[in-house]
Amino acid sequence: MQVNxxxxxxxxxxxxxxxxxxxKKYPFGPPxxxxxxxxxxxxxxxxxxxxxxxxLVCPPNALDIIFEKEKIVIEYFKGRCxxxxxxxxxxxxxxxxxTKEFELAATNLEDLxxxxxxxxxxxxxxxxPFAPAAELRDVMKIHPITEEYANICPDCRRKRTAxxxxxxxxxxx
Amino acid sequence: MKLEEKLKSVRRSPWVFHLxxxxxxxxxxxxxxxxxxxxxAERFGVKLVGSPRHADVVLFTGPVTxxxxxxxxxxxxxxxxxxxxxxxxxxxxxxxxxxxxxSTIGGFPxxxxxxxxxxxxxxxxxxxxxxxxxxxAIVYGLLVALGYVKQKVSxxxxxxxx
Numbered sequence: 343m344q345v346n347x348x349x350x351x352x353x354x355x356x357x358x359x360x361x362x363x364x365x366k367k368y369p370f371g372p373p374x375x376x377x378x379x380x381x382x383x384x385x386x387x388x389x390x391x392x393x394x395x396x397x398l399v400c401p402p403n404a405l406d407i408i409f410e411k412e413k414i415v416i417e418y419f420k421g422r423c424x425x426x427x428x429x430x431x432x433x434x435x436x437x438x439x440x441t442k443e444f445e446l447a448a449t450n451l452e453d454l455x456x457x458x459x460x461x462x463x464x465x466x467x468x469x470x471p472f473a474p475a476a477e478l479r480d481v482m483k484i485h486p487i488t489e490e491y492a493n494i495c496p497d498c499r500r501k502r503t504a505x506x507x508x509x510x511x512x513x514x515x
Numbered sequence: 516m517k518l519e520e521k522l523k524s525v526r527r528s529p530w531v532f533h534l535x536x537x538x539x540x541x542x543x544x545x546x547x548x549x550x551x552x553x554x555x556a557e558r559f560g561v562k563l564v565g566s567p568r569h570a571d572v573v574l575f576t577g578p579v580t581x582x583x584x585x586x587x588x589x590x591x592x593x594x595x596x597x598x599x600x601x602x603x604x605x606x607x608x609x610x611x612x613x614x615x616x617x618s619t620i621g622g623f624p625x626x627x628x629x630x631x632x633x634x635x636x637x638x639x640x641x642x643x644x645x646x647x648x649x650x651x652a653i654v655y656g657l658l659v660a661l662g663y664v665k666q667k668v669s670x671x672x673x674x675x676x677x
Contacts, residue, residue, distance in 0.1 A: 365555045366651075369658060373651045382644075387673040402605065402612045420668070421622075422609030424646035445667050446644045447656035451624060454608070454644065456671040475677040 373444070380425045381443040385418065385458050389437035392416060392460035392474030396429035396438060405429060414474050418456040420446055435480065465495035472496070518638055519662075521597045525571045526661050528560030532570030532594070536587050537619065538577030541647035542604035546574050549650035556654055559663075567593040572660065574653075578606035578613045579620040587626065588633055597638040599660050603653060605646045 366374055392414050394407045404423040408415040430438040448454050462471040463478055472495040482489050491499055535543055549556050550563055564570055567590045579587060591598070602623040605611035610621035620626055627637060643656035658664045 364553055365558075366553065368554060368651045368654055369664065373649075385673065387675045390675060392675070402610070403614055404609075419609060421642055421644045422605055422611060422614060423644065424605050424612060444645065444649050444652050445655050447652065447659045448642050448666055448668050449640065449659065451608075451642060453666065453669050454642065457673065459672065459674045461675065461677060474675075476675050479677050 375442055375444075379442055380427050380440045382420050382423065382425070382441055382446060383418065383427070383429060383438050384441050385416065385456070386437045386439070387458055389435045390416070390458055391435050391437070391477040391480055392458070393434065393477055395432050395434060399428050399432045401426065401428070412462055412471060414460040414462055416458040416460070420454040420456070421451060463493065465498055466493045467498040468495060470495055518597055522662060525597065525599070528562065529571045529657065529661060530562050530564045530569055531572045531574050532564055532567045533574045534567070534576070534587065534590055536575065536577035536583045537580035538604065538606060542576040545647045545650055546576070546603065546653060549653045554650040554654060556657065559657070561657065567591070568595065570594055572599045572601055572657065575600050575602045575607050575623060576604050578610055578622055579626050581618055581620070584620060584629070588630065588635065591630065591637070592633075592635050598636065599639045600637050601641050601643060601653070601656055601660055603643045603648050603656070605644055608642045608644050611646065
């Protein structure tokens with residue numbers, strides 16, 4: 343009996359020494375992050391079109407698009423993001439990348455926001471702002487044939503087409 | 516006394532109270548994970564207590580459902596000053612996936628407005644996003660709340676040149 347009383351804790355000691363230290367020294371050492379970990383997204387302003395495909399697909403509405411007079415703002419709120427990475431899959435310009443950043447603690451909600459500001463290009467005919475300039479630039483690059491009508495707003499384009507049809511059938515407009 | 520002086524007394528050993536306000540239990544499991552020997556929040560003196568009256572920091576999870584709202588207000592009122600709240604997870608920070616549901620309030624920022632009406636002041640809030648937040652992120656957030664480490668994120672405005 344007496345031998346057992348001493349031997350039982352010793353067995354535990356042996357197990358503990360075999361396992362070694364398991365504690366992660368996190369704030370003073372590297373974090374435990376795997377290859378598949380998804381953190382906050384980052385939007386590359388050089389590639390982003392401002393089309394808003396990410397906004398449509400975002401489940402918790404962490405990405406929001408705001409139309410103002412002269413600019414379009416894509417607002418990313420990290421506080422609501424669930425880090426699913428669907429926006430990165432959907433992005434037609436591959437502007438969104440999923441980073442491994444997870445140290446997002448903030449004492450102010452404003453610090454968790456990220457804005458991408460787009461300039462809106464104006465219609466060549468009526469002068470009304472209608473689409474982000476970056477989107478038009480890249481569409482023209484992919485399909486050069488659109489160059490002659492891409493900078494005209496949809497309303498003016500409709501009028502122009504109707505007019506061309508009318509001329510074709512001999513109407514005087 | 517200023518908040519910073521008060522925080523000094525808390526800093527050595529912050530006792531935490533775990534308050535669930537209708538969370539899906541993922542963040543709660545991560546909180547327990549942060550307290551286990553693997554991530555060992557007890558290195559910083561963090562200890563889980565069973566009553567809000569004993570707590571310095573409230574670990575707050577969930578999007579605050581309507582059913583739980585009066586209980587949350589009562590629990591937060593019982594916490595002694597300085598009241599520090601760590602809002603953990605996307606739900607507690609910004610409403611998460613339930614951002615426009617009828618049955619939830621929509622996270623801690625909305626709750627704070629209601630608390631102001633009831634005269635319950637919160638001295639410091641630290642928001643820890645993540646769905647669920649990693650145990651490391653929770654430890655890091657606690658250290659930010661207590662002033663051990665500096666906050667990394669700040670508001671970014673990117674302008675597209677075209």
